[in-house]
Amino acid sequence: VVGEFELLAKVRERLPAAGPRVRLGSGDDAAIVVAEGATATSIDAFVDGVHFRRSTASLEQIGAKALAASLSDLAAMGAEPGEAYVVLGVPADLDEDGCLELLDGIAGIAAETGTTLAGGDVTRAPALTLAMTVVGHAVSADDLVTRGGARPGDALAVTGELGGAAVALLEDRHAEPPLRLDAGRTLAAAGATAMIDLSDGLGGDAGHLAAASGVRLEIEAAALPLTSRLAELPPRSNPLQLAVSGGEDYELLVALPPQRFEAAAAALAPPAGPGLTRIGAVLAGEGVEIRLPGGGILEPRGYDQLRPGPERR
Amino acid sequence: VVGEFELLAKVRERLPAAGPRVRLGSGDDAAIVVAEGATATSIDAFVDGVHFRRSTASLEQIGAKALAASLSDLAAMGAEPGEAYVVLGVPADLDEDGCLELLDGIAGIAAETGTTLAGGDVTRAPALTLAMTVVGHAVSADDLVTRGGARPGDALAVTGELGGAAVALLEDRHAEPPLRLDAGRTLAAAGATAMIDLSDGLGGDAGHLAAASGVRLEIEAAALPLTSRLAELPPRSNPLQLAVSGGEDYELLVALPPQRFEAAAAALAPPAGPGLTRIGAVLAGEGVEIRLPGGGILEPRGYDQLRPGPERR
Numbered sequence: 001v002v003g004e005f006e007l008l009a010k011v012r013e014r015l016p017a018a019g020p021r022v023r024l025g026s027g028d029d030a031a032i033v034v035a036e037g038a039t040a041t042s043i044d045a046f047v048d049g050v051h052f053r054r055s056t057a058s059l060e061q062i063g064a065k066a067l068a069a070s071l072s073d074l075a076a077m078g079a080e081p082g083e084a085y086v087v088l089g090v091p092a093d094l095d096e097d098g099c100l101e102l103l104d105g106i107a108g109i110a111a112e113t114g115t116t117l118a119g120g121d122v123t124r125a126p127a128l129t130l131a132m133t134v135v136g137h138a139v140s141a142d143d144l145v146t147r148g149g150a151r152p153g154d155a156l157a158v159t160g161e162l163g164g165a166a167v168a169l170l171e172d173r174h175a176e177p178p179l180r181l182d183a184g185r186t187l188a189a190a191g192a193t194a195m196i197d198l199s200d201g202l203g204g205d206a207g208h209l210a211a212a213s214g215v216r217l218e219i220e221a222a223a224l225p226l227t228s229r230l231a232e233l234p235p236r237s238n239p240l241q242l243a244v245s246g247g248e249d250y251e252l253l254v255a256l257p258p259q260r261f262e263a264a265a266a267a268l269a270p271p272a273g274p275g276l277t278r279i280g281a282v283l284a285g286e287g288v289e290i291r292l293p294g295g296g297i298l299e300p301r302g303y304d305q306l307r308p309g310p311e312r313r
Numbered sequence: 314v315v316g317e318f319e320l321l322a323k324v325r326e327r328l329p330a331a332g333p334r335v336r337l338g339s340g341d342d343a344a345i346v347v348a349e350g351a352t353a354t355s356i357d358a359f360v361d362g363v364h365f366r367r368s369t370a371s372l373e374q375i376g377a378k379a380l381a382a383s384l385s386d387l388a389a390m391g392a393e394p395g396e397a398y399v400v401l402g403v404p405a406d407l408d409e410d411g412c413l414e415l416l417d418g419i420a421g422i423a424a425e426t427g428t429t430l431a432g433g434d435v436t437r438a439p440a441l442t443l444a445m446t447v448v449g450h451a452v453s454a455d456d457l458v459t460r461g462g463a464r465p466g467d468a469l470a471v472t473g474e475l476g477g478a479a480v481a482l483l484e485d486r487h488a489e490p491p492l493r494l495d496a497g498r499t500l501a502a503a504g505a506t507a508m509i510d511l512s513d514g515l516g517g518d519a520g521h522l523a524a525a526s527g528v529r530l531e532i533e534a535a536a537l538p539l540t541s542r543l544a545e546l547p548p549r550s551n552p553l554q555l556a557v558s559g560g561e562d563y564e565l566l567v568a569l570p571p572q573r574f575e576a577a578a579a580a581l582a583p584p585a586g587p588g589l590t591r592i593g594a595v596l597a598g599e600g601v602e603i604r605l606p607g608g609g610i611l612e613p614r615g616y617d618q619l620r621p622g623p624e625r626r
Contacts, residue, residue, distance in 0.1 A: 028461070029353075029386040029460065030449065032390075033351065034350070034454050035352065038345055039347075039348065040343035040345055041431065041432065043444070045434045045438075047437065050437050073342040076343075123358045123360055123364070131434075146342075197342060
């Protein structure tokens with residue numbers, strides 16, 4: 001059903017005009033979309049107490065983060081954002097105004113990224129729950145970048161800065177995911193062979209990319225673009241460990257032929273772009289090694305060992 | 314994310330082979346699908362205590378019902394089922410075996426309908442929660458049937474039988490939604506001008522179709538194809554009221570030019586098809602009138618007034 005979403009009508013002024021592919025949006029049994037080419041589709045769930053806490057973020061921030069984090073998967077494919085479909089599970093203590101605030105956050109990111117909110121479903125639920133399906137587009141399936149194409153000899157690079165989300169988490173602050181959709185498409189066009197967004201942490205997500213590509217990744221810790229905010233933490237916290245193990249930075253980890261790196265970095269150069277930093281190399285073999293300047297190896301810890309409280313399954 | 318769905322690998326033997334449009338299924342940031350033509354996309358949420366009860370249905374039945382009910386929206390568009398994306402919100406008292414049983418139910422319906430389970434996300438949640446996104450396909454957007462195309466003069470018809478789900482509900486039995494995907498496509502090809510699946514009850518869903526089409530629907534109560542199981546109920550229950558107000562029959566309500574009705578009914582004739590019964594007419598005006606044989610008018614009650622306990626928002 002896409003029909004039982006009267007709430008959407010109330011935030012329509014904040015919604016972007018439906019994209020040209022959307023022939024029928026919210027309000028019928030299903031949305032109708034005409035896509036010439038290939039689609040990339042991802043679904044993500046966000047549950048209060050697991051993925052966010054209503055105590056440390058406003059409802060608008062929660063809605064914005066849910067869509068931004070979902071779109072991060074499309075960024076990592078190099079897809080153009082198209083449509084989003086939203087389930088809201090609403091607990092007894094959230095009234096219509098609260099739902100509207102949440103939808104306002106979603107609508108703001110939709111407008112910023114040109115995403116059409118094409119449908120949804122609203123239901124009661126014991127805890128605030130969002131399920132987001134996002135659909136991105138590309139001219140052909142070959143234009144989309146999977147995790148599985150990295151080859152020995154490729155350079156390994158990362159967009160933006162790392163560690164900001166871990167700092168925010170430790171300080172009980174809300175972290176807004178950056179939107180790397182343009183960067184993702186730029187990297188896809190620049191010849192990226194494999195790409196993944198950093199939702200679980202560099203250590204873990206590098207492991208996913210290495211496994212999917214059947215390669216070994218060697219990362220130089222000294223090369224990591226750490227946020228200066230890590231310096232705000234007490235000295236006994238391990239900033240490097242945090243930046244490597246902390247999730248939700250939502251930057252892009254990308255493999256690409258080394259001769260393509262300079263052009264890609266120039267295309268993403270600040271201040272217009274997030275920056276692109278070469279952090280290591282792709283080798284034959286398997287697994288991920290993060291090499292410390294002194295010669296040692298950093299073992300990334302799981303994100304769940306850093307984050308206080310409950311964690312995603 | 315489509316990656317964090319290792320559970321799917323364990324039911325893979327029950328999964329149908331990926332459809333020809335699916336270039337990359339579960340396991341990357343997003344699934345890649347190449348659709349030539351138009352897509353119909355719908356999202357539905359199912360929460361324990363709201364849409365089902367674990368006390369009256371097995372986990373396999375719950376999974377099967379969630380996908381079948383979701384696909385019913387595609388049936389009502391006349392779309393060919395394509396891909397499904399599943400969020401599982403798993404409470405503390407549901408172990409991996411339970412999740413597998415649930416997925417087994419989903420996989421069974423996927424196999425029966427030729428739907429590819431192309432991705433998903435698993436998270437902890439305070440109550441068992443499923444969010445299902447289903448994507449159907451058609452050669453062109455014009456081949457899909459909305460709720461909004463009924464015209465004065467059209468005949469109004471319904472597939473199968475009505476009232477079975479209401480009987481099951483009152484008897485605390487599990488009702489399995491019928492799969493009307495083939496019927497929906499047959500009706501679309503036969504010239505259906507508007508279509509909707511009966512999830513909220515004939516009265517309510519006819520109202521949705523009437524409003525979307527800007528027409529008035531007159532339904533003859535005596536013509537309704539009531540299930541013989543209504544006779545099992547105690548005499549003081551009102552079988553007709555139940556059949557009209559009870560939801561979740563998941564049959565199709567369809568408007569079509571009267572000269573097209575006979576061919577459509579022949580194409581859906583039992584035993585191969587579910588049957589198609591003419592139940593009324595489309596007129597200029599607005600609203601829905603269900604006329605009793607004696608000349609009175611039946612007021613459909615809301616489904617929530619029939620169903621014991623909590624109800625969807």
